[in-house]
Amino acid sequence: MTQAVAERRTDFGPPQYERFLPPAIKKNYGKWKYHEILKPGVMVHHAESGDKLFTVRAASGRLLSIDKIRLYCDLADKYCDGYFRFTSRHNVEFLTDKSENIEPLIADLKKLGHPVGGIGNAISAIVHTQGWIHCHSAATDASGIVQSVMDDLIGRFEQRELPGKLRIALACCLNMCGAVHCSDIAILGIHRRPPKLDHANLKKLCEIPSASASCPTAAIRPATVNGLPSVEVIEEKCMFCANCFTVCPAMKMNNPLNDGVSIWVGGKVSNARVEPMFSKLAIPYLPNNPPRWPEVTEAVRNLVDLWAKNARKYERMGEWINRISWPKFFKMAGIQFQKEHIDDFRHAGLTFKRSTHLTF
């Protein structure tokens, strides 16, 4: 046994990336001169050596079967000498130095049902989380909404005629795995009912001090319920963050009658033109309506259309709104401004309008 432990190989890390770089990249590593977008989903990088590297980007979907990965491998073997990559937004990219491979590769990708696009002034794939497929804290499904929204917006992925880039992201709860809070449009699963307490099992499943300490508004305090040590929740202080549920399974947040989706707009991570920005609340609540979430799909489509029609060249969603002002945005979008739109947590005062710069 001692020997077996001694021989166990640990902490060796991921494979060194150079093993997986195509020869054209190894040769021109760090020596790229410029790139051009040739058409939707296709770009060429020119190296100082005069070499060209073509990239074909296709929507992939985040959840993939091994069968699909093997089909990608077949395409990479056929057209790209056995190399390919994925992007930070769940797209798949095939790279080749042979321009004659581009069209047959695109045709094969389309046959597989994978649209080519997402480069330049287009919608790229939606970064998203696990949802009901694999997460215990999901307030909504992730893949189903993404599917419905992108089935609807696929045309905006396959062209590049938008004013600027449009990045949509979805998180199925307020934990927000991924950079959802800095997206042009963020779709966010929300809870609206305070935790349901399983008093009989709370002491067994949770540490009571950690459960009370987890609450950012101090709404949870230790209490004896039916003779058992447990906690109580001051419900009017609950803002449904679900942090308590994360540390205590006996404080269940998921609730089909009250869970739903909120829509946020105007965030970005890039530094281009204006500094990175958080997304801001546009629509406080839409119902969970599987399998196709028609209310969410329609809301996202309306926001995209409104921005596409009115923004100036290069203006991201948030830059456009900052130019026209938020009151105008609400009016143009036909969204009723209400109490929930006004921040009331930390630093809320910084979000109040502190000038007379108003439009009428």
Added chain:
Amino acid sequence: MAEQMPQTPLLDELEKGKWPSFVKEMKAAAKKSPMARDLLGQLEQSYKEKIGHWKHGGIVGVMGYGGGVIGRYSDLPEKFPGVSHFHTIRVNHPAGWFYKTDALRKICDLWEKHGSGLTNMHGSTGDIILLGTKTADLEPVFAELGALDFDLGGSGSAVRTPSCCVGKARCEWACYDTMRSCYDFTMAFQDEIHRPAFPYKFKFKFSGCPNDCVASIARADMSIIGTWRDAIQVDQAAVQEYAKGGLDIQNDVIGNCPAKCMKWDGKKLDIDNQYCRRCMHCINAMPKALAPGKDRGATVLIGSKAPIIEGALLSSVLIPFTKMEPPYADLKEIVTKIWDLWCEEGKNRERIGEFIQRVGMGNFLEAIGLEPQPEMVAHPRENPYVFYEEYFEEEGEGEKK
């Protein structure tokens, strides 16, 4: 476990559009795997009831590691025994998400043998996610992954799997070697990735330029974003070509310059580089004509996170410029000092950004031995309540207490 494919009338609706369908992927896996069949059945039930059916994660893992596996159990184990255990394995991806097909096919083969046949390529943090296996399969999967030179990624209160943009592999804007740095930091901090010992998670993300293609400024505790110190490289002939090709340089390029540091007289683009804010817009608009300067490196920022617990934060400047050259000793030394302080003083589940908010950036800088610099703030303080730490005593003839 389900012998037959479950009836999924609701999920079937999601196969009818043009976007690649995740339901088709699940059904492909379900043809071979009873686990995937039960996953499909359970998801259909979630769609009917509008609620998930997963219990809180349990503590499972492989010997010698404190993370890399997320325990997952169905709350309907009798109805869906195939997902009674359905653990996630996080596999540290190769930097830049490049693959050779032979390696990836072998991962597919092992996942066909030991798991549901479903994956995420990739999870939000960057790992390859192998979705759904049983406790008994964890050790065999780890052994077989190891034979392919793939190790586990991070989970829990640990360094999470670092990720980076494509960088110098395929981008002319990479101001430092993101893939090399990402790999180097990943290897240097293997123990911190695999054995959670921090107050909470710590993420590194490496972006080669201020376009920040891995969103490091929004979600990395340490965001390393490429930049340059000297003048933007300009090819005047190529600028003229863009103008001839229909680009409105005055309005679309100069009109969007945040520093208003450019002029265009119809022939020559003149940039007053001392005021350039390195925003990338002009370079993005004319990639053939403009390029970042030659004195390249990175700005290091600290503290971004999603809302849990005290609200979302963006990273803020910690080191305005560093060359980011191997072996990155100076930066690693700062990282170690930050971790020592945070492990000593941080509260449970307090990210470094929240920690800095609580103790004050000034105190934080002092504790890790960095001088305050004007680049670190959007503007100096507006509030006059300064925590002075020393004052003069009359008795001591002007000596400070």
